[in-house]
Amino acid sequence: xxxxxxxxxxxxxxxxxxxxxxxxxxxxxxxxxxxxxxxxxxxxxxxxxxxxxxxxxxx
Numbered sequence: 001x002x003x004x005x006x007x008x009x010x011x012x013x014x015x016x017x018x019x020x021x022x023x024x025x026x027x028x029x030x031x032x033x034x035x036x037x038x039x040x041x042x043x044x045x046x047x048x049x050x051x052x053x054x055x056x057x058x059x
Contacts, residue, residue: 006041022047 020042023031032053036042039059046054 022053 017035017037019033020036021031021033022044024047030050032044032047032051032055034042034053034055041058043056043058044053045056048054
């Protein structure tokens, strides 16, 4: 996905929590995962190996 791309659930779905995962490269076995609450935005600030990525959560 391009830098700045957004992934989201459809507007019809409410009260859904999930997990956002990032892999570099896409075929990698290890990556970074983040639990995402309904209505929040998870922004990946910096990718680091071994699930130590730097994230920002906004409402």
